[in-house]
Amino acid sequence: MTFRRVLFVALFCCSSVAFSQDMASFEKRITTRKLANGLTVIICERPEAPVFSFFTHVDAGSVQDPMAKTGLAHMFEHMAFKGTDKIGTRDYAGEKAALAKIEIAYAAYLAERDKLVNRDEAKLKQLEKAWKDAIAEADKFSAPYNNEFGKIVESEGGEGMNANTNHDETNYYYSFPINRLELWAYLESERFLHPVMRQFYKERNVVIEERRMRTDSNPIGRLLEQFTSASFAAHPYHRPTIGWMWDLNSFSATDAQNFFDRYYIAPNIVLTVVGDVKASQAMPIIEKYFSRLPARATPDEATTTEPPQKSERRVVLREQSQPIYIEGYHRPDYHSPDDAVYDAITDLMSNGRTSRLYRALVRDKQIASDSAGFSGLPGTKYPHLFAFYAVPIPGHKPEEMADAIHAEIDRLKKEDISDEELKMIKTRAKAGLLRSLGSNEGLAFNLAIFQARYDDWRELFRSVDRIDKVTKADVRRISNQIFVPDNRTVGMIEFAGGPPGPGAPPQGGAQ
Amino acid sequence: MKRVLIALVGLLLIGSNIQLWAQAANWKDIPIPPLPVFHPVQPKRIALPNGMVIFLQEDHELPLIDGFARIRGGGRAVPASKEGLIDIYGEVWRTGGTKSQTGDQLDDYLEQRAAHVETGGGIDSTTISWSCLKGDLDDVFKVFQELLQNPEFRADKIQIAKKGMYDGISRRNDDPAGIAAREAAKLAYGANNPYARVPEYAAVAAVTRQDLAEWHHTYVHPNNIILGVVGDFDSAAMEARLRQAFTAWAKGPIVKDPEIVFTTSKPGNYLVEKTDVNQSNIYLVGLGTTRKDPDYYAISVFNEAFGGGFSSRLFSDIRTTKGLAYSVGGGIGTGWDRRGMLRLVMSTKSETTGEAIQALDEEISDLTKKPITDEEIKRAKDAILNSFIFRFDSPGKVLQEKMLYEFYGYPLGFLENYQKEIEKVTKEDVARVAAKYMHRDQMPVLVVGNPAEFDKTFFSLGPANKIDITIPAPPPGMMGEQGGPQ
Numbered sequence: 002m003t004f005r006r007v008l009f010v011a012l013f014c015c016s017s018v019a020f021s022q023d024m025a026s027f028e029k030r031i032t033t034r035k036l037a038n039g040l041t042v043i044i045c046e047r048p049e050a051p052v053f054s055f056f057t058h059v060d061a062g063s064v065q066d067p068m069a070k071t072g073l074a075h076m077f078e079h080m081a082f083k084g085t086d087k088i089g090t091r092d093y094a095g096e097k098a099a100l101a102k103i104e105i106a107y108a109a110y111l112a113e114r115d116k117l118v119n120r121d122e123a124k125l126k127q128l129e130k131a132w133k134d135a136i137a138e139a140d141k142f143s144a145p146y147n148n149e150f151g152k153i154v155e156s157e158g159g160e161g162m163n164a165n166t167n168h169d170e171t172n173y174y175y176s177f178p179i180n181r182l183e184l185w186a187y188l189e190s191e192r193f194l195h196p197v198m199r200q201f202y203k204e205r206n207v208v209i210e211e212r213r214m215r216t217d218s219n220p221i222g223r224l225l226e227q228f229t230s231a232s233f234a235a236h237p238y239h240r241p242t243i244g245w246m247w248d249l250n251s252f253s254a255t256d257a258q259n260f261f262d263r264y265y266i267a268p269n270i271v272l273t274v275v276g277d278v279k280a281s282q283a284m285p286i287i288e289k290y291f292s293r294l295p296a297r298a299t300p301d302e303a304t305t306t307e308p309p310q311k312s313e314r315r316v317v318l319r320e321q322s323q324p325i326y327i328e329g330y331h332r333p334d335y336h337s338p339d340d341a342v343y344d345a346i347t348d349l350m351s352n353g354r355t356s357r358l359y360r361a362l363v364r365d366k367q368i369a370s371d372s373a374g375f376s377g378l379p380g381t382k383y384p385h386l387f388a389f390y391a392v393p394i395p396g397h398k399p400e401e402m403a404d405a406i407h408a409e410i411d412r413l414k415k416e417d418i419s420d421e422e423l424k425m426i427k428t429r430a431k432a433g434l435l436r437s438l439g440s441n442e443g444l445a446f447n448l449a450i451f452q453a454r455y456d457d458w459r460e461l462f463r464s465v466d467r468i469d470k471v472t473k474a475d476v477r478r479i480s481n482q483i484f485v486p487d488n489r490t491v492g493m494i495e496f497a498g499g500p501p502g503p504g505a506p507p508q509g510g511a512q
Numbered sequence: 513m514k515r516v517l518i519a520l521v522g523l524l525l526i527g528s529n530i531q532l533w534a535q536a537a538n539w540k541d542i543p544i545p546p547l548p549v550f551h552p553v554q555p556k557r558i559a560l561p562n563g564m565v566i567f568l569q570e571d572h573e574l575p576l577i578d579g580f581a582r583i584r585g586g587g588r589a590v591p592a593s594k595e596g597l598i599d600i601y602g603e604v605w606r607t608g609g610t611k612s613q614t615g616d617q618l619d620d621y622l623e624q625r626a627a628h629v630e631t632g633g634g635i636d637s638t639t640i641s642w643s644c645l646k647g648d649l650d651d652v653f654k655v656f657q658e659l660l661q662n663p664e665f666r667a668d669k670i671q672i673a674k675k676g677m678y679d680g681i682s683r684r685n686d687d688p689a690g691i692a693a694r695e696a697a698k699l700a701y702g703a704n705n706p707y708a709r710v711p712e713y714a715a716v717a718a719v720t721r722q723d724l725a726e727w728h729h730t731y732v733h734p735n736n737i738i739l740g741v742v743g744d745f746d747s748a749a750m751e752a753r754l755r756q757a758f759t760a761w762a763k764g765p766i767v768k769d770p771e772i773v774f775t776t777s778k779p780g781n782y783l784v785e786k787t788d789v790n791q792s793n794i795y796l797v798g799l800g801t802t803r804k805d806p807d808y809y810a811i812s813v814f815n816e817a818f819g820g821g822f823s824s825r826l827f828s829d830i831r832t833t834k835g836l837a838y839s840v841g842g843g844i845g846t847g848w849d850r851r852g853m854l855r856l857v858m859s860t861k862s863e864t865t866g867e868a869i870q871a872l873d874e875e876i877s878d879l880t881k882k883p884i885t886d887e888e889i890k891r892a893k894d895a896i897l898n899s900f901i902f903r904f905d906s907p908g909k910v911l912q913e914k915m916l917y918e919f920y921g922y923p924l925g926f927l928e929n930y931q932k933e934i935e936k937v938t939k940e941d942v943a944r945v946a947a948k949y950m951h952r953d954q955m956p957v958l959v960v961g962n963p964a965e966f967d968k969t970f971f972s973l974g975p976a977n978k979i980d981i982t983i984p985a986p987p988p989g990m991m992g993e994q995g996g997p998q
Binding site: 150159211320323 | 537542543544546550552576607645671672675676678682683686687788790820822827828833835837859861891894895900905906
């Protein structure tokens with residue numbers, strides 16, 4: 002954990018004035034337009050250097066994965082780098098027909114594979130071969146053009162090209178020299194107009210390797226997956242974004258295309274462009290390319306709400322690795338009027354060397370190397386967890402972490418936080434915002450996220466005002482309401498011995 | 513990151529293209545006007561008579577001022593018996609406080625101003641930095657200067673730092689990717705090379721408060737320091753402040769870096785058994801070179817084409833075509849003032865471990881059978897040159913570049929020269945560096961994985977030398993009250 006201090010505006014009483022001014026200055030530099038198809042565009046002028054960054058926010062994540070097809074939202078994100086009908090193929094008409102044959106062969110293979118009775122192993126082998134032969138045929142169209150989409154972006158000077166998927170959303174981003182603005186508008190719109198599910202089953206293997214790396218072969222990955230799935234009984238937050246292994250070995254290119262058709266619709270997309278652009282010149286270009294996305298109705302969202310937890314749940318992983326402790330409490334989604342109170346508690350408990358958990362567990366009790374509490378596990382759009390964790394130093398057990406964390410939670414419930422602490426929380430919030438305003442990438446990200454969540458980028462600035470209104474009573478009220486044993490799920494790794502047989506770590510002090 | 517508003521010469525491209533708005537059907541039809549001329553603001557360099565070098569970079573976008581000092585001398589000068597000293601020093605320099613204030617008092621003092629002063633220990637240097645709102649500069653700079661010149665290294669904070677180190681040691685075999693990176697460095701550089709060595713319980717326990725104070729006394733002299741300041745200040749006033757603060761500081765003795773020996777292990781297969789994973793981490797390693805080497809430019813192009821991003825051979829063949837890996841990459845490493853590591857790195861499911869090694873072998877042999885083509889060279893050079901602007905698109909980045917060149921003794925115009933040199937690289941240059949560095953028969957191959965699940969192919973590749981990664985137990989008597997492994 003690095004202790005990066007945030008900065009704040011010098012005079013507390015004047016700081017909100019300073020921030021109103023900041024918002025006013027951004028008002029002048031920001032242009033927002035909702036296109037006729039429902040897609041939202043934000044342009045922020047920041048003429049520092051002849052470059053720009055963009056951020057495409059798609060309001061669909063792994064919560065939207067269909068039953069038995071977990072991992073599909075993330076899988077589509079990978080497919081969005083596979084090119085279009087014009088990029089990445091020798092002959093799209095021929096390729097399209099070949100891709101369709103793969104889907105037929107795969108469906109036949111799956112039908113046999115998933116038979117509960119009378120599965121014919123010889124037939125299954127044949128069907129698998131037919132499916133793989135069909136893949137080889139289709140590959141002939143695309144293999145010479147591997148990754149052409151990414152190659153264009155890279156050779157044209159794209160920087161930091163990547164994407165990510167979480168439970169709530171999917172994001173795409175990179176930066177370009179400013180003379181590639183129109184090229185970018187073409188590439189980014191084509192990617193979501195004419196995506197092609199080529200090389201799907203090989204990319205699925207790539208994603209399976211990603212799962213092995215992040216989850217299966219990593220003890221903390223294993224803990225977080227078990228912990229999160231235990232915490233949610235009803236809501237899809239219990240499913241991993243990367244997907245369960247069975248599902249990864251089952252869903253099809255057709256499934257990915259269907260996911261795209263359903264969720265990658267213009268009203269679900271917010272696009273931000275920040276850099277050396279003039280809105281008056283850039284907006285028409287963006288509008289021209291992105292207006293082509295069809296206006297489709299937003300899908301029905303039939304997500305359940307997690308019922309109240311009635312008893313503590315525990316997940317204990319007995320591993321060859323050193324212990325970790327985590328516990329989570331259900332809290333409402335980010336629309337809650339108390340959202341800022343949770344932010345305040347996070348800052349108080351976790352931010353830097355003056356934070357309560359650092360001082361109690363790391364500095365004073367000297368039982369942990371790191372400890373913090375935070376919201377947003379595994380997402381924020383739906384009711385989620387406020388989690389605390391601690392990393393015990395050699396000789397200390399997860400149970401000691403629990404006791405020490407609970408002692409700090411009890412303080413929150415029984416004593417008002419101090420004036421100095423409350424002031425510090427508020428000034429740090431302002432500072433954090435200030436710091437996020439100094440880069441194209443950071444602004445593109447923040448403006449997109451706040452626009453998507455609140456339908457107004459100004460909420461980025463207002464979020465600081467909301468923290469400014471938090472009172473000591475709010476912190477006690479929320480702590481007493483949320484941090485109760487029946488609302489808790491506990492997860493831990495216990496060291497169970499076994500290879501590679503570490504030498505006995507030292508216990509206690511070494512002086 | 514804060515950037516100054518830079519007035520651009522001329523107005524942009526976009527407006528002039530209005531007439532071209534017919535929608536493009538092919539990306540190649542989209543016009544790409546020339547990038548406007550951009551001259552980033554250069555920092556002012558000041559050399560004090562006592563040898564301290566200062567760079568000042570104004571950036572008035574946000575009301576912040578950040579300072580960053582880099583001090584010659586780091587972990588590579590620490591004896592193996594005290595490996596970890598530089599990490600403890602880097603932490604306790606700050607947490608141990610100054611002569612007049614404890615670290616805890618500094619925490620509160622700085623937090624009230626929401627400023628920070630932080631220190632760190634690295635392999636070839638140590639660092640101390642501050643970050644503050646411009647109105648707090650007086651208060652925060654005072655702490656920075658006091659820590660720089662009069663740190664206290666209080667014992668209670670040494671103990672906390674050591675416990676953190678013990679924790680890191682105890683956990684170092686938990687994550688297979690971490691094990692692989694560590695053991696690969698040992699194979700490439702030699703187990704005793706400071707770029708490969710890791711702290712052990714005994715070495716950490718052996719570090720004393722006096723070691724920290726002596727380190728500071730030996731290395732922290734103005735003639736060893738490069739200080740950069742960026743933010744919302746007036747350069748003349750900042751220069752006057754820094755001259756006043758540091759001019760009287762006496763020069764110290766020159767400290768020589770030790771000779772470092774780089775010895776790559778014998779070629780062959782090396783295996784770290786990890787039974788709780790279903791994926792193997794694979795490294796093929798060797799030695800690279802330095803950026804002072806004239807080969808550096810051809811190597812940069814080679815690396816981009818061979819193992820860089822989406823466009824590279826490794827990504828295209830091993831990930832996209834074969835579906836063998838999520839993470840794959842590699843190239844010839846180039847250090848600033850020491851040889852970098854040559855490596856091919858990937859992770860793949862246990863069952864394709866041998867197949868994956870063969871796939872990497874094929875990539876290396878293809879470098880002679882199917883040399884990197886003109887098209888690949890063009891794409892690689894385009895990627896480097898067209899994204900070149902991102903090396904200096906903020907005042908902070910420009911400052912960091914200049915400080916790097918100053919620290920490692922490169923010409924301050926290194927970056928401008930780099931662009932010209934990349935343009936000159938030919939297909940023959942790339943083939944030459946590939947042939948010079950990529951010798952499969954000399955490379956150790958490391959696998960961290962679960963051999964019970966490996967494919968037969970792996971075992972056909974020859975015997976595997978097992979690497980024992982058991983963590984050496986702490987010396988008896990070193991630990992306190994309770995005992996028993998966790």
